[in-house]
Amino acid sequence: DAKTTQPPSMDCAEGRAANLPCNHSTISGNEYVYWYRQIHSQGPQYIIHGLKNNETNEMASLIITEDRKSSTLILPHATLRDTAVYYCIVRVRSAGGTSYGKLTFGQGTILTVHP
Amino acid sequence: KAGVTQTPRYLIKTRGQQVTLSCSPISGHRSVSWYQQTPGQGLQFLFEYFSETQRNKGNFPGRFSGRQFSNSRSEMNVSTLELGDSALYLCASSVDRGYSSYNEQFFGPGTRLTVL
Numbered sequence: 001d002a003k004t005t006q007p008p009s010m011d012c013a014e015g016r017a018a019n020l021p022c023n024h025s026t027i028s029g030n031e032y033v034y035w036y037r038q039i040h041s042q043g044p045q046y047i048i049h050g051l052k053n054n055e056t057n058e059m060a061s062l063i064i065t066e067d068r069k070s071s072t073l074i075l076p077h078a079t080l081r082d083t084a085v086y087y088c089i090v091r092v093r094s095a096g097g098t099s100y101g102k103l104t105f106g107q108g109t110i111l112t113v114h115p
Numbered sequence: 116k117a118g119v120t121q122t123p124r125y126l127i128k129t130r131g132q133q134v135t136l137s138c139s140p141i142s143g144h145r146s147v148s149w150y151q152q153t154p155g156q157g158l159q160f161l162f163e164y165f166s167e168t169q170r171n172k173g174n175f176p177g178r179f180s181g182r183q184f185s186n187s188r189s190e191m192n193v194s195t196l197e198l199g200d201s202a203l204y205l206c207a208s209s210v211d212r213g214y215s216s217y218n219e220q221f222f223g224p225g226t227r228l229t230v231l
Contacts, residue, residue, distance in 0.1 A: 034219075043119070043205050043222025044158070087158075100171035101148035101163025101209070103220060 004088045009110040012082075018075040020109050022088030025069040032093050033064060035073045037084040038108070044087065047073065051093075078113045085110050117141065119208050119223035127229045133194040136226045140187050140208030147189040148220060149181060152203040164189055165211055193228075201230045 005023040012018040024033065034049040048055055048062045050071070055062045061074040075082055087108040092099055120139045128134050140147050149161040160173040164183035181191040187208075193200055204227075207220035 041225075043207070043225055044220075046219040046221065049219070098171060100165070101146050101207075101220070102160045102171055102173070103148075103150075103158075103207075104160070105158035107157060 004090055004106050006086070006088055006106060006109045008107065009112070012075075012078045012111060012113050014080060014113055014115050015077055018078040018082065018111055018113065020073040020075075020086050020088075020111060021070065022073070023070045024088070024090045027068050027090050028092075030092050030094070031090050033062065033071050034089040034091065034103070035060070035062065036087045036089065036103070036105075037082075038087070039081075039084040044105075047086075078111075080113050080115070083111060083113045119206060119221055121204075121206055121223040121226050123226060124224065125227045125229075127231065128196050129231050130196055130198060132196050133192060134196060134228060135190055135192045136204055136206075136228075138189045138191075138206035138208075138223060140189070140206075141221055144208035144210055144221070145187050146209045146211040146218075147183060147187065148207045148209075149189070149191050150205040150207065151175070152205060152225070153199075153201070158205070161191065196230045198230050201228060203227050 032049050032051050035047040036044040038044040048060050050062045064071045085108040087105050122137045146165045148163040150158050152158045162181050163171040167183045178194045183189045203225045205222050205225045207222045209218040209220045
């Protein structure tokens, strides 16, 4: 699975959009970008994933650059409850061998939303 | 639909003891993965079970083991506990329809293990 690089921390004002970048310059053609977040003392929570097109769901939007070497997770109207560690993970969608059930987490970005 | 449940939520053991942690996946989910989270190493994959079989294993010593039952519930066991085993142990379940496709994992709240 490709490695990812994320800023260690970011701040955001409540009600504003939070844009969390992720660099994955060595991503392969069959690898997807996944985002999870972990609120303090809870298990990680799936947010969104994508291959090459931009994706949106009720939680967030995912923008992937045309060359797929980087992406941005957008929380359109951040709230205090969005304060968490956000993990960008790149992996193949197909399971098999050493991929079964495995997510490789980096250090993530600590997002702090302040009033 | 109930989420992933883990028991117990907190546990204190002493060095040399063994411990068993339990995980009940979301109904209908057949894959269960286990992770260890520590401040120094972050989130690390332990192993994954599907249909009572271990399909994948992370880089942990043999003191860490697990199993899965026919109802998809899973347990993990750590024998001869060491101080460094103090961690948050997370389990995650996912739908696995038997064909080659990764499905999103849903995590439980974790078991906080402290080894004294």
